[in-house]
Amino acid sequence: MGSKITSRAENYSQWYIDIVQNAGLAENSAVRGCMVIKPYGFAIWEKMRDVLDKMFKDTGHQNAYFPIFIPKSFFSKEASHVEGFAKECAVVTHYRLKNAPDGSGIVVDEDAKLEEELIVRPTSETIIWDTYRDWIQSYRDLPLLINQWANVVRWEMRTRLFLRTAEFLWQEGHTAHATQKEAVEEAERMLDVYATFAEDWMAMPVLRGVKSANERFAGAVETYCIEALMQDGKALQAGTSHFLGQNFAKAFDVKFLSKENQQEYVWATSWGVSTRLIGALIMTHSDDKGLVLPPTLAPIQVVLVPILKKEKQTPLILNYLREIEAELKNAGISVKLDDSDNYSPGWKFAEYEMKGVPLRIAVGERDLEGNNLEIARRDNFAKEIVSREGIADRVIAMLVDIQSNLFQRASAFRAESSHTVDSWAEFVDVLENKGGFVYAHWDGTSETEEKIKEMTKATIRLIPFGEGESGKCVLTGNPSARRVVFAKAY
RNA sequence: CGGGGUAUAGCGUAGCCCGGCUAGCGCGCCUGCUUUGGGAGCAGGAGGUCGCAGGUUCGAAUCCUGCUACCCCGACCA
Structure with a gap:
C-alpha cells in the first residue's frame, strides 16, 4: 500500500486535508462549516493551551468565563465593531420547540420568540465591557487582566479545517488599564508572548508588526499581529493583539476614579489565538509523508x-x-x-x-x-x-x-521566500511566480492598498515595528516612510 | 446568492447513455492459520432504504418530475 497523502506539489490544499484526516486530527461534522476535533488533534490543542495558559498566568492574568450569548443591543454600541461582525453572526430568536400540528416532526414554537434576540458570540468585547462597567470603580481596580478560553462562532461562507471554521476554540484576553501607555504596553507584551510561543514552542518563525487600517480589528485603534509563512508561500495570521483605546470604555461607559479624584475612561486591550494555530503548525513543518510535529507540542x-x-x-x-x-x-x-x-x-x-x-x-x-x-x-x-x-x-x-532543526528549516524557507522589490513589474512577478513575503514601499493610503489587493490578491500583512528607510510607493510612486510586508494570505 | 458538479456498504468507486441487478470491485472491519527489520499472505465471513418523494413500465440504481444535502469556483473572512 502506498501513501494516502497527496503530494504538496500535486495539490497543496488536498495535501493539507489529507494530513488532517489521515493523522486523525479532525474531520468535517454533520453541521455545515463545523469540525469535529479528534482526540489526537485535541491533544495538540491541549498542549498549546497549557503552555499559553501558563504564559498568561506568568504575565499576571486570570481566567474567567463569560456567556456565549450576547444581547443584540450590546453589539450596536460600538459602531465599527458591529459593522465588522454583523455579516457573520448566528442569531438565537426562539427558546422552545414543539411538535408540528400536522405530525411532520419538531418545529420552532412561534409563541416562544425572544424579546431581544441573542447573538452567538463571534468575540466577547461587548459582553465583557458591559460587565467591566460594574467591576471597575477606581484606579485601584486597575489593571484588570482577564483571559477566557472559549468557543466562538463566525458564520463563514467558506471553511477549511482548523484554518477557518464556523465554530472555533480560542482564548481571548480582555484587559483594562488606567493609562494609554499601560494599555499599549500590554498589547505589545501579549504580542511578544504569542511570538515567543510561536517560535519557541511551535518552532514557527513569525514577523511582528502592526496591521494597516484595512486589516485592523473592528473596534480597535491599533492591531498588532504575528504573521507566519506557510510552505505554499501564503501568509497566515497566527495571532493578534489589539490596543482598543477608549472605544469600548466609551461605548459601555466604563470609568474609573483616578488618584486625582477625576472620572476617566479606562484604556483597553484584547488579544487572541485560536485552533487555527494547529493549521499553522501543520503547514509550517509537515511533509509528503504526513504530519511533522515539534517535540514540545507533540502528544x-x-x-x-x-x-x-x-x-x-x-x-x-x-x-x-x-x-x-x-x-x-x-x-x-x-x-x-x-x-x-x-x-x-x-x-x-x-x-x-x-x-x-x-x-x-x-x-x-x-x-x-x-x-x-x-x-x-x-x-x-x-x-x-x-x-x-x-x-x-x-x-x-x-x-x-529536532526542535531547533525545525525552527531553522522554517526560518531558512522564510528567508528564501522573502523578497525586497522596488518596481511594480517585480512586485507582480514575485507574487505570481514565487509567493512569499514581499517587502515593498507603500504610500500609506487605504486606496492604494485596495488597488493592490484587486490587482494581485496580495494584502499588507503587516507594517514592521520601528523606523525604516523611506522610498517611493511601488504602485503610485508617492512618498513612503518605510517598506511594508505584502503577501497573499489565508 | 450567481455559475458548475456530485449523491451507490465506514471510505473510495463500477454499473446509468442503451431498463432485465439476485447491485460488482478495492481499502477497511470480523474469525482462523501462517507472518512481522518500511504500509504481510491465504482461507472464510459480516455489512447496501442505490440521497428523499412521486411518476413511466411486466420490471427502475438506470428513464421523467419535484425536493434535499454536499463539493468546487466567485463575493465575505481569525
Whole structure:
C-alpha cells in the first residue's frame, strides 16, 4: 500500500486535508462549516493551551468565563465593531420547540420568540465591557487582566479545517488599564508572548508588526499581529493583539476614579489565538509523508515499536521495551509503546510518521543481542543504531535538536521566500511566480492598498515595528516612510 | 446568492447513455492459520432504504418530475 497523502506539489490544499484526516486530527461534522476535533488533534490543542495558559498566568492574568450569548443591543454600541461582525453572526430568536400540528416532526414554537434576540458570540468585547462597567470603580481596580478560553462562532461562507471554521476554540484576553501607555504596553507584551510561543514552542518563525487600517480589528485603534509563512508561500495570521483605546470604555461607559479624584475612561486591550494555530503548525513543518510535529507540542514524543520474529523472543523484546519506556517516562518524555500485534512493524512506521511523532525507537532480535536499539528521526529520517545505555539523555538531546532543526528549516524557507522589490513589474512577478513575503514601499493610503489587493490578491500583512528607510510607493510612486510586508494570505 | 458538479456498504468507486441487478470491485472491519527489520499472505465471513418523494413500465440504481444535502469556483473572512 502506498501513501494516502497527496503530494504538496500535486495539490497543496488536498495535501493539507489529507494530513488532517489521515493523522486523525479532525474531520468535517454533520453541521455545515463545523469540525469535529479528534482526540489526537485535541491533544495538540491541549498542549498549546497549557503552555499559553501558563504564559498568561506568568504575565499576571486570570481566567474567567463569560456567556456565549450576547444581547443584540450590546453589539450596536460600538459602531465599527458591529459593522465588522454583523455579516457573520448566528442569531438565537426562539427558546422552545414543539411538535408540528400536522405530525411532520419538531418545529420552532412561534409563541416562544425572544424579546431581544441573542447573538452567538463571534468575540466577547461587548459582553465583557458591559460587565467591566460594574467591576471597575477606581484606579485601584486597575489593571484588570482577564483571559477566557472559549468557543466562538463566525458564520463563514467558506471553511477549511482548523484554518477557518464556523465554530472555533480560542482564548481571548480582555484587559483594562488606567493609562494609554499601560494599555499599549500590554498589547505589545501579549504580542511578544504569542511570538515567543510561536517560535519557541511551535518552532514557527513569525514577523511582528502592526496591521494597516484595512486589516485592523473592528473596534480597535491599533492591531498588532504575528504573521507566519506557510510552505505554499501564503501568509497566515497566527495571532493578534489589539490596543482598543477608549472605544469600548466609551461605548459601555466604563470609568474609573483616578488618584486625582477625576472620572476617566479606562484604556483597553484584547488579544487572541485560536485552533487555527494547529493549521499553522501543520503547514509550517509537515511533509509528503504526513504530519511533522515539534517535540514540545507533540502528544507522543517517542514511539516504541517491537520487531517480533520468533515467538519465544516476544516477551524478552517487550520487557526490554518496557524498561526503556519506564526510563523515558521518568525523564519526563511522553512515550507510547505500540505492542499491538495486528499491525506489522512497517505499518506502524508509516502510521507514526503520518502522525508526526518526532522519534521512533525500534527493537528486534539483533538489538536485544547487542543491548542496542534503532532510533529514527521524523524531521530528517536519520536512523541509527545506538546503545541502550544512557538512552534517556540521548532522546532528550535529540528532541532538542529536532526542535531547533525545525525552527531553522522554517526560518531558512522564510528567508528564501522573502523578497525586497522596488518596481511594480517585480512586485507582480514575485507574487505570481514565487509567493512569499514581499517587502515593498507603500504610500500609506487605504486606496492604494485596495488597488493592490484587486490587482494581485496580495494584502499588507503587516507594517514592521520601528523606523525604516523611506522610498517611493511601488504602485503610485508617492512618498513612503518605510517598506511594508505584502503577501497573499489565508 | 450567481455559475458548475456530485449523491451507490465506514471510505473510495463500477454499473446509468442503451431498463432485465439476485447491485460488482478495492481499502477497511470480523474469525482462523501462517507472518512481522518500511504500509504481510491465504482461507472464510459480516455489512447496501442505490440521497428523499412521486411518476413511466411486466420490471427502475438506470428513464421523467419535484425536493434535499454536499463539493468546487466567485463575493465575505481569525
